[in-house]
Amino acid sequence: MGSTSAENSNTEGVGRRDLIKRSAALGLISVPTMSFLSACASSDSGSGTKAKAGKKTTKNPLGVNETAPLAVVIFDGGFGTKYATDANAQYKTAYPKAKVNFHATQKIQSELQPKFNGGTPPDLIDNSGAQQMDMGVLVGKKQLTDLTPLLDAPSIDDPSKKVRDTLRPGIVEMGQFDGAPVWIMYYAYTVYGVWYSQTALDKLDATYPETWDAMLALCEKAKKKGMAGWTYAGKYPYYLPFSLYPFIAKIGGREVLDKIDNLEPNAWKDPAVKSAFEAYYELYKKGYILQGTPGIDHIQSQTAWAKGKALFIPNGSWVENESANVIPKDFNLAVSGPTGLDSSDKMPFGTIWASGGEPFIVPAKANNPEGGMEQLRIMLSEASSKNFTSQVKSLTAYNGGTDGITLTPGLKSGVAALEKAGTNVVNPRLQDWYVKLQKEQIGVAGLGEMMAGRLTPAEAIKKIQGYADAAAKDQSIKHYKHQ
Amino acid sequence: MQHGKYRFIVGFLVAPLALYAIFVIWPFVQAIYYSFTDWTGLSPDFKMVGFANYTRMLHDDIFWKSLQHSLLFALLLPLVTLGLALFFAFMLNVGGRRRKGAAITGVRGSGFYKIAYFFPQVLSIAIVSLLFQFAYNPNDGVINGTLKAIGLGSVQPDWLGDPNLALWCVMAVLLWSTVGFFVVLFSAGMASIPKDFYEAALLDGASRATTFFKITLPLLWDTVQSGWVYMGILALGAEAFAAVQIMTVGPGGPDYSTTVLPLYVYQSAFRDANAAYATTIGVALLIVTLLFAAIVMRVGRRERLEF
DSSP, X not given: OOOOSSOOOOOSSSOHHHHHHHHHHHHHHHOHHHHHHHHTOOOOOOOOOOOXXXXXXXXXXXXXXXXXXXXXXXXXXXXOSHHHHHHHHHHHHHOTTSOEEEEEESOHHHHHHHHHHHTOOOSEEEOOSTTOOOHHHHHHTTOBOOOHHHHXXXXXXXXXXXXXXXXXXXXXXXXXXXXXXXXXXXXXXXXXXXXXXXXXXXXXXXXXXXXXXXXXXHHHHHHHTTOEEEOOOTTSGGGTHHHHHHHHHHHHOHHHHHHHHTTOTTGGGSHHHHHHHHHHHHHHHTTOBOTTGGXXXXXXXXXXHHTTSEEEEEEETTHHHHTTTTSOTXXXXXXXXXXXXXXXXXXXXXXXXXXEEEEEEOBTTOSOHHHHHHHHHHHTSHHHHHHHHHHHSOEESBSOOXXXXXXXXXXXXXXXXXXXXXXXXXXXXXXXXXXXXXXXXXXXXXXXXHHTTSSOHHHHHHHHHHHHHHHHXXXXXOOOOOO | OOTTHHHHHHHHHHHHHHHHIIIIIHHHHHHHHHTTBOOOSSSSOOOBOTTHHHHHHHTOXXXXXXXXXXXXXXXXXXXXXXXXXXHHHHHHHTOBOSOSSOSSBOSTTHHHHHHHHHHHHHSOHHHHHHHHHHHTOTTTOHHHHHHHHTTOTTOOOOGGGOTTTHHHHHHHHHHHHHHHHHHHHHXXXXXXXXXXXXXXXXXXXXXXXXXXXXIIHHHTHHHHHHHHHHHHHHHHSXXXXXXXXXXXXXXXXXXXXXXXXXXXXXXXHHTSOOHHHHHHHHHHHHHHHHHHHHHHHHHHOOOOOOO
């Protein structure tokens, strides 16, 4: 018969040996995560020798060892790394004998997890970005240094003030989990709320609506002009809470949010939650949500909003930097606390969600924890804070530091919103305490489905309450309570 | 001459076997070991918890959903991909009839088609997923734009935002990106089938379908089987993970409609800081993959044709 190049020595098809070989190859490909995990698994050795603390003086209140090297790992994200290298340079000036090892990365977890497991973490970490390490676990497993000495140290600008007295409201509490120790220092300060274009509102002869009826009327007006009222990051519906949670607090008071954070039974069945859900659902039912919103991601929704296809978007203050290239020059970006329901709301108009971003941690097994804290103290000075704000259009944890620099419209509006809010700043903790519950279950499976019209508010509440109850019962999650 | 043969062979095999044991077998053993602990992945201390992770997994709805989707990927995707690839490859190599000279040839322009089909293979799955994410955009994406252009303006699905469509959207992307590889693979296989067979079939007046089912497919069977296993792995593992992670709502949504096993492993390990549970799901994935390979081998076994 004809000849061919195909080998024909194997007369049995695939034999047993082949099968084993291929199965092994299969496993090798299909379970890379497993082998990765095992590769970095714990070796109990290597609790590195800690640098001896230096002498505490007025210039060196934390007692930094002047010769001990300092290792800093910074998340290289939307804020870049220049603000951190600037602060590093200052540390070097203060402690010229110390060797500073600076490293920037986006892969926080995959680079640092093995070091935590091996007991050789760096001295200061910006634990941020998509690969953020779970803070609850780090705290629960005693991997972090208590930052109380830093907070009680004198501030760089005014030695008569403690660092903790120079911070914005909520920053210290956010770094606590159970009791007094402060595990995390949030460096950036994010204002969450409803973002809009003042120019677009002016064109509609409108001001930002303070009650829900006014909101609906404004959306109707916009709809007649071919504009949607709202859009949101449909693929990541956990952006919705940025305006929904403070809305709930405004209607029912902050206890409602605290109960939700504490995973109390029936916390979601509070009438305030129901009213808020129904109000948002009405946006969907009346067709005020930009068509196709459930299928677009945050960039696409922000772009549609910047192009004037929708009036409002729930977001955080990073949106100004993130969407800088699509926001038109005459946009006049502004942020507001959520529109309330009516005059019977428990909290005044202006109630807003603002809290820390860019969590910095000092590992418990760090070689030079005093150095890590000292670096943070430098970053929390007025000069460093100003440097950060002017570079990346975001506020810092330092209360102030905006005088004398030209504020962008969004930043200016954020500062004004904080002033208006005064003490009415709420700080729901679900997103840093229970990430899965917040993002996947409440966000995607609950709110996302409701806003796409596939769940009624009552069904969404029932579903979310179920998830919250399950999380409360789950023993593999560490549970926290508001103090 | 046979003296010392085994010692000789073993001598050569020691190094590769050791490497294999260290980098392949040992991680598996470790992973299985960790699935019996409460290791978080963020700290070196953990303790044994027996079968707790496994009982948890068996009562975990998300796990079952992921498993169901992964199985659907592994069964359906190879079937459609290989079917299409076989059809294309046949048309490209044997399907043409009306040209002078060669009796057996592909359809007109088959050289160009081959390159066009293979092209998606050059792009990484991450790029492909991003491209399709834009195409699926319900407002200004290509697909809904096309629907509008041909007068179907009232049909504007949310694609990835719709739980009934999202999984199929992801599958379509994987299909698009892998079918070209198999076209080329099968083309190579077909090129090694003796031309006399086709000429004989031609002389007997056999139709294209008959030629395909009586000659091409049986002689290509081994290649098809390997392709099936390969495609199954892609669908169970890396490719499905990347597409779901990049494209879908959540990712894994809307409402868990696209979550797959490797995504769940990833999320448990790197979002929920529950590495032990992740390895447990990984073990389940390993078992599924081995079963898949075994079944394909078993079902696909047949007498090899001599020629």
